[in-house]
Ligand SMILES: Nc1ncnc2c1ncn2[C@@H]1O[C@H](COP(=O)(O)OP(=O)(O)OP(=O)(O)O)[C@@H](O)[C@H]1O
């Protein structure tokens with residue numbers, strides 16, 4: 001990522017033209033024939049060849065037997081450039097999270113406000129497992145990981161935009177570009193890293209109240225809730241990581257809601273010796289009871 005950011009200064013307008021055209025054609029070809037790039041970009045053959053080898057050397061594209069393909073660092077460059085052009089960020093900082101499905105890096109704007117950018121990286125690790133979960137069929141009959149990642153970012157961005165205004169404690173999303181989401185930085189720790197809490201029952205109540213608000217008012221279930229997707233800043237919890245959310249009226253929403261709750265209840269029971277039954281939490285979240293029984 002650092003390298004991508006440093007390379008931005010070296011990219012000239014002809015390079016951008018070629019990159020954008022490769023991006024436009026990703027769903028049509030696995031490897032985009034040079035002729036197509038020439039046609040789309042209005043540049044000469046020599047110019048396009050020169051630009052492609054420069055982009056190749058920068059690791060933004062790869063060369064195949066039948067043409068070129070944009071790779072994830074090329075899309076990173078496009079997304080970063082777009083955030084900069086929109087005056088949303090002025091620099092990126094250190095990486096703060098490298099999950100299974102994303103890289104999260106710090107960023108600041110010209111006023112010094114701190115953000116993070118989450119770059120989706122689905123397909124980087126377990127290709128087969130992901131293929132089962134998320135399908136995206138392209139016109140060439142395959143699927144392109146970059147498109148899968150763009151769609152995941154869109155989905156998470158939509159969830160954050162829906163949840164923030166109704167008061168669910170999620171990081172405020174500022175913008176999305178391609179497979180990247182720019183959001184406010186939360187200063188806190190992942191719940192899984194916290195060994196001691198002064199009032200664990202209060203923290204559990206806070207989590208479940210947020211799950212309830214997301215469900216009853218937002219109409220959505222996270223679907224991947226666990227101690228790894230909750231941050232705690234010493235005062236309140238923040239629920240992160242929403243690309244797999246499901247709507248309340250999805251046939252699996254009820255099962256997923258209970259699974260989310262169970263993950264959290266088990267964690268609190270094991271780590272902090274707090275007891276709360278699934279039935280109590282589940283009824284409470286669905287609005288069937290007003291009282292959450294935590295012991
Ligand atoms: N808004 C934020 N502010 C601060 N840190 C964040 C923010 N969003 C994400 N992070 C950090 O980045 C990590 C990865 O984020 P997230 O869980 O959204 O991605 P992920 O790729 O799905 O991770 P995993 O696959 O490991 O669950 C988080 O554990 C957290 O440490």
Ligand SMILES: [Mg+2]
Pocket residue numbers: 099228229241
């Ligand atoms: Mg996560």
